[in-house]
Amino acid sequence: MQTMKPFKFDWLVLPLIGVAVVLLLWQVSCATWAKDLPTPLKTWESSKPYLMEPFAKRGEMDQGILRFTWYSLILVAKGYFLALIIGTPIGFLLGLSKAFTKTFDPIIQVLRPVSPLAWLPLGLVLFMGAGKNASELGALFTIAICSMWPTVLNTAVGVRAIPQDYLNVAKVLKLSRTKTLFKVLIPASLPYMFTGFRLSLGIAWLVIVAAEMLTGRPGVGGFLWQEYNALIYEHIILCIITIGVVGFILDRLMSLVEKRFKTI
């Protein structure tokens, strides 16, 4: 196979060509089969106020796009940390104890594939008594329970993959349980754990949109759903692009952190 010779600025030019091709397809689609789809230009015109004043607050559901993103991120952060705090210890228990694995692994495998859309109503029911905060708590519950699984499973795999040599060192030195945990088990499984953390963050960001759409909370997802109901389709596309870009940035940040904590 012939490969293209790298040239100056190919890292910039080639992705731009990619974007151009997609924009062209979009434009062609608008002109041919998808009459209701706003054209790229129309989308840009209509999104301008949200992009140019990204932090403006004109009303509950009429705010700059970064302001919406900020609301979503805060909710994601809360749910995500809840997932890490619950998920990591469960992962450790799964990795360390065969009995614990046998007891809970089937349940985990059954709960893991359940969609956020299925969890959310349950979350709302659970926190019905919380009144004003019910939707937030329900959303948090959903984010936590959906994004927890990669952390749980990767931590478990990481703990199981610790070389016997390191465990022998701990045994020979007769390290106490806490010391073994902090000096051997955690550092040895850290790379696996961070892979889990990164995957979890990706899922948390996926879930937030669904959660906001159903609860109508202000945020990127809530905005998207509201604009769909208001028949302003341009803003749906704006939201989709925003969600994608933010998700991409989060993933990149997480892989930087992951590299930083590479112990082996």
Next chain:
Amino acid sequence: MAYLELNNVSKDFGGTPVLKDINLSVEKGEFVAIVGFSGAGKTTLISLIAGLLKPSAGLLKLNDLEITEPGPDRGIVFQNYSLLPWLTVFENILLAVEAVNPNWTPEKRQEHVEKYIAMVNLTPARDKKPGELSGGMRQRVSVARALAMDPQILLLDEPLSALDALTRATLQDEISRIWSENRKTVVLITNDPDEGIYLADRIIPLTAGPNATLGPSFKVEIPRPRDRKSINHDAHFKQLRREIVEFMLGSKQDRHMAITKKLILPDIEPEDLSIPRTMTSWRKTPIRKHELKEESVEVKP
């Protein structure tokens, strides 16, 4: 009463015993080398002494106490170094020192660690991680860690077999020097009779496995300090080496090896078309005959 005693120790992993009827007694301050073929069960033997494995039968005693679990009174240098890669040289040794001497002040611990880093000539690499060190340097860290625990007995599990010849010679000299400085009881496991003779007071060959057991012990009567260059011309050294090698080869000849391997015949036989190939019977029966064939080859010594 010997310092380290093994009485009729056997170990199996649910099959043929790896080690059978091991009897060993090591005096305090003695340097004993156990020489054996790879795969003979040398590492199993040292893991038993370390307490990382439990014997299937027999009794192990150190200082008249039964060995039931691993502990810092037996310092081990593993074949693969077993340093924790996220800790620096200093931290790796400090971890051991902290574990053994929880009551020491931080200053005293630090001083102690520095002393042992200096002993293995690694002071410049004090703050490096094991990944940044060469194999020889890593093994020195491992030796320093074992010594810093101030164990009653030092177990060296093929500490030098992963190193190149030059580094190995240097480290042998270093082990020899360190041993003559503090005269710890040492059990060295090795696959190199020369290394054993050069370092030890006594050499015991381990016969080829399975059912490996210890042979007669050979006393090394070469005065210390031993000189690497002249030792090669020493008549006693030559004779010892011949006897040990002969014993070990002899022990291997007692048994003949059988190799069972799958023969992969070339695909020249036609496919058996009499077997219908429907979706349900797919691959239920072997289509080519070679997939079944196995042949046993006996190798006579």
